[in-house]
Amino acid sequence: MNLVESFRIAIRALSANKVRSVLTMLGVIIGVAAVILLVSIGTGVQNQITGQISGLGSNLLFVFPGKMDQGGPGGGGITKQFTLDDLDYVQARIGAQGTVIPLLQAPTQLRVGNRTKNSTLGGSDQNGKDAAAGTIDQGRWFTRGEVVGNSRVAVIGSDVRDEFYPGQNPIGRKLDVGGQPFTIIGLLAAKGGSLGGSQDNVVDIPITTAQQILNTRDISGMLVDVSDTNQIEAVKAQVERLLRPRFADQFTVFTQEQTLGILSTLLGTLTAMLAGLASISLLVGGIGIMNIMLVSVSERTREIGIRKAVGARTYDILSQFVIEAMVLSVLGGVIGILVGAGGALAMHKWVPAQVTFWAVALAFLFSAAVGVFFGVYPAYRASRLDPIEALRYE
Numbered sequence: 237m238n239l240v241e242s243f244r245i246a247i248r249a250l251s252a253n254k255v256r257s258v259l260t261m262l263g264v265i266i267g268v269a270a271v272i273l274l275v276s277i278g279t280g281v282q283n284q285i286t287g288q289i290s291g292l293g294s295n296l297l298f299v300f301p302g303k304m305d306q307g308g309p310g311g312g313g314i315t316k317q318f319t320l321d322d323l324d325y326v327q328a329r330i331g332a333q334g335t336v337i338p339l340l341q342a343p344t345q346l347r348v349g350n351r352t353k354n355s356t357l358g359g360s361d362q363n364g365k366d367a368a369a370g371t372i373d374q375g376r377w378f379t380r381g382e383v384v385g386n387s388r389v390a391v392i393g394s395d396v397r398d399e400f401y402p403g404q405n406p407i408g409r410k411l412d413v414g415g416q417p418f419t420i421i422g423l424l425a426a427k428g429g430s431l432g433g434s435q436d437n438v439v440d441i442p443i444t445t446a447q448q449i450l451n452t453r454d455i456s457g458m459l460v461d462v463s464d465t466n467q468i469e470a471v472k473a474q475v476e477r478l479l480r481p482r483f484a485d486q487f488t489v490f491t492q493e494q495t496l497g498i499l500s501t502l503l504g505t506l507t508a509m510l511a512g513l514a515s516i517s518l519l520v521g522g523i524g525i526m527n528i529m530l531v532s533v534s535e536r537t538r539e540i541g542i543r544k545a546v547g548a549r550t551y552d553i554l555s556q557f558v559i560e561a562m563v564l565s566v567l568g569g570v571i572g573i574l575v576g577a578g579g580a581l582a583m584h585k586w587v588p589a590q591v592t593f594w595a596v597a598l599a600f601l602f603s604a605a606v607g608v609f610f611g612v613y614p615a616y617r618a619s620r621l622d623p624i625e626a627l628r629y630e
Contacts, residue, residue, distance in 0.1 A: 243559050247563065250560055250563060250564070253532075256528060257564060260524055260525055260528045260564050260568075261521075261564050261565075261567060261568035261571070262521075262568070263517065263518075263520050263521025263522075263523075263524040263525075263568075264518065264521040264522070264525070264564070264565050264568030264569060264572060264603050264606065264607075265521075265568045265569075265571050265572040265575060266517050266521065266572070267514065267515065267516075267517035267518030267519075267520070267521045267572065267603070268518065268568065268569050268571075268572025268573055268575075268576060268599045268600070268602075268603050269572040269573075269575040269576035269579065270514035270517055270576070271511055271514040271515060271518065271572075271576065271595070271598070271599040271602070272572070272573060272576025272577060272579075272580065272591065272595050272596060272599050273514075273576045273579045273580055273583075273589075274507075274510035274511060274513070274514045275507055275510060275511045275514075275592070275595040275598075275599075276576070276577075276580035276589040276590055276591045276592070276595060277510070277580070277583070277587055277588070277589045278503065278506055278507030278510050278511075279507060279589075279590045279592055279595070280580075280584070280587070280588035280589040280590040281503060281587070281588055282499075282500065282503035282504065282507065283588070283590055284588040295461060295462045295463075295464075295465045295468065295492075296459055296460065296461060296462070296491075296492050297334075297459065297460035297462060297468070297471065297472055297475060297489055297490065297491060297492075298457065298459060298489070298490040298491075298492075299318075299457055299458040299459070299460060299475060299479075299487065299488070299489050299490075300456075300457040300458075300487065300488050300490075301316065301317050301318055301457070301483070301486065301487055301488075302486060302487070302488060303485060303486060303487070303488060316483055316486060317454035317455070318454065318455050318456075318457065318458060318487075319453050319454060319455060320338060320443070320444075320447075320453070320455060322458075322479070322482065323336050323338050323455070323458055325478065325482075326458070326460075326475060326478050326479070329474075329478055330460070330471060330474060330475070330478075332463060333462065333463055333464070333467060333471050333474075334460045334461055334462040334463055334471055335363050335460070335461040335463075336458055336459070336460050336461075337360060337361060337363045337364050337458065337459040337460075337461060338359070338360060338361055338364075338443045338455045338458060339358075339359070339360060339364075339455060339456045339457045339458065339459060340357075340358070340359035340360070340443055340446050340447065340450075340454075340455045340456050341356060341357065341358055341359070341456050342356075342357050342446075342450055343355075343356060343357070344356070344357035344413055344414045344439070344449075345414065345415075346396060346399075346400070346411060346412065346413055346439060347411075347412035347415075348400040348401075348409075348410070348411055348412065351399070351400060353396065353399050353400070353437075355393075355395075355396060355437050355438060355439055356437060356438045356439070357413065357414070357438075357439055357441065357446060357449075357450075358438055358439070358440040358441070358446075359440070359441055359442065359443040359444075359445070359446025359447065359455070360440060360442075360443055361380070361383045361442065361443050362377065362378060362379055362380040362382075362383055363461070364377075364440070364443075364459075365377040371424065371425040372391070372422050372423070372424060372425070373394075373423045373424060373425040373426075374405065374406075374407055374422065374423040375391070375407040375420070375421050375422035375423055376421055376422050377391060377421075377422055378391070378421065378422075378441075378442050382442055383442040383443060383444055384444070386442065386444045386445045386448055387442055387445065388416060388417060388418045388419060388441075388445060389418060389419050389420075389421045389441065389442065390411055390413060390418040390419070390420050390421065390422075390439050390440065390441050391420075391421060391422035391423070391424060391439070391440040391441075392406060392411065392420055392422070392423060392424065392438070392439050392440075393423075393424050393426075393427075393435070393436035393437055393438040393439070394423065394424065394425070394426040394436040395436040395437040395438075396411075396436075396437065396438070396439055397423055406420045406423055407420060407421065407422070407423070408420065408421075411439070413439055413441065413449065414449045414450075416449055418439075418441065424436070424438070424440075443455065460475060468491055469491070472489050472491060475489055476489050511595075511598070515602065518602055518603065518606055519606070521565075521568065521603075521606065522565070522606035522607075522609065522610040523610065525561050525564050525565060525606070525607060525610045526561075526610035528564075529557060529560065529561055529610075532557075532560070558608065558612060561607045561608070561610060561612075562604065562607040562608060563607075564607060565603050565604060565606050565607025565608075565610075566600075566603065566604050566607060568603060569599065569600050569602075569603030569604065570600075572599065572603065573596055573599060573600060576591075576599070577591045577596070
């Protein structure tokens with residue numbers, strides 16, 4: 237008997253128990269869909285974050301308090317925070333080699349009338365527009381005079397505009413930030429969402445005003461916009477020399493290339509972990525296939541005995557049951573791919589998700605391998621049945 241005949245018999249056997257076959261495939265469908273969905277989200281977030289950092293330009297240095305090997309920038313290694321005095325100290329000494337830009341972030345609550353919204357407060361100075369905030373869609377960024385004068389002016393993200401002034405021009409409108417009244421002077425272009433939430437749910441204000449509202453002299457970090465890209469490493473070394481007497485080794489300076497490398501490694505590891513967790517459900521689906529195939533062998537013992545008695549070879553019986561397991565896993569894999577890809581496209585509105593060929597190929601090959609691996613033992617048991625004993629089976 238050739239493979240075509242074995243395939244035909246396998247399909248007929250599966251069709252005879254449609255509900256059981258569908259339920260058996262369900263584990264594979266869920267596993268494959270979960271792998272594709274989680275890998276797509278991980279890949280989408282990785283590409284979005286690295287793309288945003290790359291879009292800032294190749295001439296930036298990122299300076300944060302805390303050591304990377306002690307919890308990372310902003311992590312458990314912080315013993316002393318930066319202040320604007322530290323920024324002025326660095327700026328005065330690097331001079332025309334670069335522009336030092338302060339960064340300050342904190343959660344805040346926004347209010348217009350009786351409507352409120354939780355958001356992210358960002359503080360920067362007149363140089364922070366291109367390096368830290370993004371593209372201005374309407375209005376303008378704040379000026380040096382507004383920074384020095386602790387002005388109550390704000391540049392908002394598109395989510396904030398949609399919440400309080402949907403379909404309207406928000407420039408010149410009022411907005412309460414942390415209980416203080418501000419005038420909206422600019423609207424940032426939409427950036428989209430990420431795993432940490434929407435990047436458009438932000439309000440940027442002058443750094444001095446942010447410190448006043450938050451009652452702090454600290455800043456979260458600094459960006460150094462280096463004038464000459466070829467001098468990145470030299471300026472980095474200079475910044476480290478300047479900060480070391482003040483902070484010992486409790487600070488971290490990254491070039492953009494280093495930042496992208498670290499983020500790519502971390503996010504790649506996260507994506508692999510998500511794929512690994514999702515693959516557990518594929519293993520569960522494979523166990524389900526093996527269980528059903530063993531039941532099928534038990535139910536069809538007499539049929540196997542008759543086929544062997546009329547001349548079916550061990551190979552014929554083996555191939556039939558392996559094909560049945562393969563059909564269940566491969567068909568479940570195809571349906572799972574469609575469900576996972578469709579789910580990723582549906583979630584793209586809230587979370588960046590990117591379906592990649594390697595994720596689809598990995599999920600499909602894994603599902604096929606599950607069918608082979610978990611189908612061989614039941615098929616082997618079926619092929620080794622003694623025809624005399626099988627014909628006596630009731």
